[in-house]
Amino acid sequence: MEVSGQHSRLRIRWPITALCAVLMTACSAPATIEPPAQISNETVDAHILYLSSDALKGRDPFSEDMAVAEDYIAEQFRAAGLSEFAEFPGFKNEFSFEYIPRRDPDAVPTTYDLQNIIGYIEGTDPALKDEYILFGAHHDHLGVRGEEEDNIYNGADDNATGTTAVIALAQYFAKVHNNKRSLIFATFTAEERGLIGSRHLAANLPIGADQLVCMINFEMIGKPAADGSWNLMYLGPEKSTLDEIFMEALDDDSPVTLVGPEEHQVRYFNGSDNVAFYAEGFITTTLASPNSTDDEYYHRPNDHYEFLNVDYMSDVIRAVVDITEPLVSGEATPVKTEEGGI
Ligand SMILES: [Zn+2]
Numbered sequence: 001m002e003v004s005g006q007h008s009r010l011r012i013r014w015p016i017t018a019l020c021a022v023l024m025t026a027c028s029a030p031a032t033i034e035p036p037a038q039i040s041n042e043t044v045d046a047h048i049l050y051l052s053s054d055a056l057k058g059r060d061p062f063s064e065d066m067a068v069a070e071d072y073i074a075e076q077f078r079a080a081g082l083s084e085f086a087e088f089p090g091f092k093n094e095f096s097f098e099y100i101p102r103r104d105p106d107a108v109p110t111t112y113d114l115q116n117i118i119g120y121i122e123g124t125d126p127a128l129k130d131e132y133i134l135f136g137a138h139h140d141h142l143g144v145r146g147e148e149e150d151n152i153y154n155g156a157d158d159n160a161t162g163t164t165a166v167i168a169l170a171q172y173f174a175k176v177h178n179n180k181r182s183l184i185f186a187t188f189t190a191e192e193r194g195l196i197g198s199r200h201l202a203a204n205l206p207i208g209a210d211q212l213v214c215m216i217n218f219e220m221i222g223k224p225a226a227d228g229s230w231n232l233m234y235l236g237p238e239k240s241t242l243d244e245i246f247m248e249a250l251d252d253d254s255p256v257t258l259v260g261p262e263e264h265q266v267r268y269f270n271g272s273d274n275v276a277f278y279a280e281g282f283i284t285t286t287l288a289s290p291n292s293t294d295d296e297y298y299h300r301p302n303d304h305y306e307f308l309n310v311d312y313m314s315d316v317i318r319a320v321v322d323i324t325e326p327l328v329s330g331e332a333t334p335v336k337t338e339e340g341g342i
Helices: 006-023 041-051 064-078 156-176 194-203 241-249 264-271 274-278 291-293 310-323
Strands: 094-099 112-121 132-138 182-188 214-221 231-235 255-259 284-288
Touching: 041 064, 041 156, 041 241, 041 310, 064 112, 064 156, 094 194, 112 156, 112 194, 132 156, 132 194, 132 274, 156 182, 156 214, 156 310, 182 194, 194 274, 194 291, 214 274, 231 264, 231 291, 241 255, 241 310, 264 274, 264 291, 274 284, 284 291
Parallel strands: 132 182, 132 214, 214 284, 231 255
Antiparallel strands: 094 112, 112 182, 231 284
């Protein structure tokens, strides 16, 4: 997609004005001017291909292999120029967890050393930089299981796609650096084992609880809706005004349509890392493909890269830049609309 939307044009007006002031004569009739940065399909494709590859062995948080994926994400954050929280050097939020499987509640707990990956971009506005928007997604999946020939659960859609969105957005916002509010980028470990990573971070934030404006989570954004529509589902529209902010900000030219959940999809608000933050009283949503709740390869070894639609996914990530613009710029602040909040 060519980025030609309203918000993109607004963003490039400043540099042109500044340039004209300096050069005076040189740019009286600016022709086609490239936006300062774009999220390209090629970048999205490269991240998703790597994160869902067999080399990462299904990103099992309880295996040694997990560090490979986590080092990759941390390296992307470092290369993009994100800042580290002092508490999380190397972008790593390390913690140990005593795990008891849900199916065996009387088992002796096993202690695992786990880590979320987290970095931030400081806001450009002296006052608004103390307010934060958190973009998150879980990076783990189910690992290697069973004796079948293909026993690697690649978790391409679930949730290498969401992880890719967080990385691509971090790279984009670091490049344009027009965010007046500060932006946190976090990928969570062990979501599939019971939201372990997100619960840990939500309860141990490196900022004050009153500083987090909202948390936006990504889950399974790798395939269009079952009917082929370029729809993106917003979960929890009854809980806050986030959906209204998103709807109003969506570019008229965007190929993506924002939709609320159908009746059978409402419960999925409680199915991902957003709910760990919701439980701590924060305003949250999960953005997912409408296909995600009914996908035939969900939690199967053939949740593979080749079944993803990188064009759809790239358009979705670019649409997220549009719909979050009022949050990032500090023009809009969501409020809870649910009786009694949490
Ligand atoms: Zn997932």
